[in-house]
Amino acid sequence: MEEASPILAADHVSLRFGGVKALTDVSFSVRRGEIFSIIGPNGAGKTSMVNCVSGRYRPTEGRILFEGQDITRVGPNRRAALGIGRTFQNLALFGHMSVLDNIMVGRHHLLKTGFLRGMLYWLGGAQTEELAHRREVEEIIDFLEIQHVRKAPAGTLPYGLRKRVELARAMAVKPKLILLDEPMAGMNLEEKEDMARYIVDLNEEWGMTVLMIEHDMGVVMDISHRVVVLDFGRRIAEGRPEEVMADPHVRRAYLGEADEVTQPAEEVV
Amino acid sequence: MDLALLFQLTLNGLIVGALYGVVAMSFVLIYKASQVVNFAQGEFLLVGAWVCWWFLTDWQLPFWAGFLFTLAFMTVFGLVLQVVVLRPLIGEPVISVIMATIGLGIFFQALMKWIFGVFAKPFPPIFPVERVSVMGLEVQTVYLVSLGISLLIMIGFAWFFTASKHGLAMRATAFDQQVAQSLGVSVPRVFAMSWAISAVVSAVAGVVVGVVNGVSSALSFYGIKVFPAVILGGLDSVLGAVLGGIIIGLLENWAHYLDSQWLNWGNMFQIAPFYALVLILLLKPYGLFGTKNIERV
Numbered sequence: 001m002e003e004a005s006p007i008l009a010a011d012h013v014s015l016r017f018g019g020v021k022a023l024t025d026v027s028f029s030v031r032r033g034e035i036f037s038i039i040g041p042n043g044a045g046k047t048s049m050v051n052c053v054s055g056r057y058r059p060t061e062g063r064i065l066f067e068g069q070d071i072t073r074v075g076p077n078r079r080a081a082l083g084i085g086r087t088f089q090n091l092a093l094f095g096h097m098s099v100l101d102n103i104m105v106g107r108h109h110l111l112k113t114g115f116l117r118g119m120l121y122w123l124g125g126a127q128t129e130e131l132a133h134r135r136e137v138e139e140i141i142d143f144l145e146i147q148h149v150r151k152a153p154a155g156t157l158p159y160g161l162r163k164r165v166e167l168a169r170a171m172a173v174k175p176k177l178i179l180l181d182e183p184m185a186g187m188n189l190e191e192k193e194d195m196a197r198y199i200v201d202l203n204e205e206w207g208m209t210v211l212m213i214e215h216d217m218g219v220v221m222d223i224s225h226r227v228v229v230l231d232f233g234r235r236i237a238e239g240r241p242e243e244v245m246a247d248p249h250v251r252r253a254y255l256g257e258a259d260e261v262t263q264p265a266e267e268v269v
Numbered sequence: 270m271d272l273a274l275l276f277q278l279t280l281n282g283l284i285v286g287a288l289y290g291v292v293a294m295s296f297v298l299i300y301k302a303s304q305v306v307n308f309a310q311g312e313f314l315l316v317g318a319w320v321c322w323w324f325l326t327d328w329q330l331p332f333w334a335g336f337l338f339t340l341a342f343m344t345v346f347g348l349v350l351q352v353v354v355l356r357p358l359i360g361e362p363v364i365s366v367i368m369a370t371i372g373l374g375i376f377f378q379a380l381m382k383w384i385f386g387v388f389a390k391p392f393p394p395i396f397p398v399e400r401v402s403v404m405g406l407e408v409q410t411v412y413l414v415s416l417g418i419s420l421l422i423m424i425g426f427a428w429f430f431t432a433s434k435h436g437l438a439m440r441a442t443a444f445d446q447q448v449a450q451s452l453g454v455s456v457p458r459v460f461a462m463s464w465a466i467s468a469v470v471s472a473v474a475g476v477v478v479g480v481v482n483g484v485s486s487a488l489s490f491y492g493i494k495v496f497p498a499v500i501l502g503g504l505d506s507v508l509g510a511v512l513g514g515i516i517i518g519l520l521e522n523w524a525h526y527l528d529s530q531w532l533n534w535g536n537m538f539q540i541a542p543f544y545a546l547v548l549i550l551l552l553k554p555y556g557l558f559g560t561k562n563i564e565r566v
Binding site: 054055056075076077080081085086088092094095096097101104105106107108109110111169170172173 | 431434437438440441444445447448449450451452453454455456
């Protein structure tokens with residue numbers, strides 16, 4: 001019954017900042033194992049939506065359900081522990097810290113060893129736990145091919161690598177659902193292809209459900225299973241990429257009113 | 270030129286400087302984790318020293334037991350202070366938070382006077398030997414022990430921040446609270462922990478100074494000495510705090526030497542760190558290791 005129980009559901013979510021309506025009555029659901037994209041023109045409320053899911057914003061109205069549980073009032077750090085990881089639109093690495101330390105912060109909620117037991121590090125317990133975590137972190141590092149920079153301060157890396165380190169950090173949380181806010185922004189073609197491959201692999205091999213915001217339509221159409229389109233904070237379409245792109249509302253949102261003129265021309269062809 | 274005195278004062282400077290460093294570290298810990306400038310840091314020393322003194326004299330506990338109880342008390346003290354006073358102020362203007370910590374300082378200063386009186390009271394003797402001679406220099410045993418403790422605390426801090434789960438979480442929080450939260454770090458818990466650790470570490474310094482000079486409200490003066498140290502080191506650098514503390518300790522004692530040998534003004538000892546403070550603010554306002562973009566208040 002996996003189909004029937006979505007991993008994530010937005011239920012009539014509205015978000016207002018004073019008089020500004022960032023989101024109005026948005027509903028959609030993400031199925032387990034999907035790559036699900038949120039698209040829409042600039043200012044459509046995509047990042048606001050992701051922030052509602054990650055807990056940075058609390059919806060003014062409506063609910064967020066994760067694995068059937070209402071998490072609308074759950075704090076962001078608890079959501080990470082429940083299995084929601086994320087990356088940020090503007091790079092948000094801990095610049096002074098090494099790549100490895102950045103990733104280890106993602107393990108925070110999984111490291112059970114507390115402060116006092118940590119002091120007894122060498123007396124057992126902590127050591128085996130640490131080793132198990134190191135192994136998993138190494139797997140992530142291998143997967144994203146960042147072995148060569150593991151000790152480097154994250155702030156010194158080139159852009160494309162930093163994007164990968166941020167993804168590694170979000171993966172370290174061991175999320176069931178990973179939120180990617182523009183994972184390919186500012187990348188060249190080759191970097192985009194690499195990133196698309198990583199996203200497909202982390203979905204297929206690592207079993208993570210992906211909720212992604214991306215502007216590059218080519219990538220979105222290629223790798224997404226389903227897409228929701230937002231415009232001025234409202235949901236205007238949801239479905240498989242090709243269905244959504246054929247939707248007249250979507251065409252209007254992206255191309256403007258001139259849409260009307262081009263449509264008859266297509267029908268002729 | 271009295272070389273023996275110069276050496277003696279240099280050694281004193283190092284020892285006292287290490288203590289300044291420890292207090293400065295605990296100040297920086299709070300600033301880094303929660304962006305609060307804690308004007309009540311000196312009162313942490315005061316409270317810690319009085320509580321320890323109380324355990325040792327009124328309860329007649331052996332030193333180690335009284336000391337451990339003091340640390341336990343200070344852990345709770347720091348936690349309660351953060352949760353009750355500072356947590357409601359999250360998101361309030363910086364100036365409100367500063368006024369609150371100044372208020373806390375005055376409150377504890379007065380509370381301690383009310384409970385324990387206004388006169389300095391000596392600790393019961395702790396070490397069988399009062400003074401030892403190191404390479405011909407007379408050093409109080411407690412100072413040597415304090416140097417050892419300071420070093421231990423510094424190593425402990427280094428370990429905490431580089432290798433422990435909570436230290437890593439604290440650094441992450443200092444860098445970006447939103448991102449740290451998205452990775453499962455509980456920011457309120459990090460804040461509370463930083464206050465608890467800071468209170469405990471300050472209390473250790475307070476007890477050491479109390480054992481040397483007796484316990485009195487003069488202890489809270491360490492909280493003011495911390496400012497030249499952390500501003501020299503950079504407000505948000507733990508390493509800078511240690512170095513700043515040592516430099517200020519040395520400076521104090523060398524100023525004392527200069528004064529006693531030639532100037533005979535009589536107060537250089539107390540004033541020198543603040544001359545240094547003014548110079549640093551003029552020449553290198555972000556300190557030796559400070560982040561350039563931190564907000565000055």
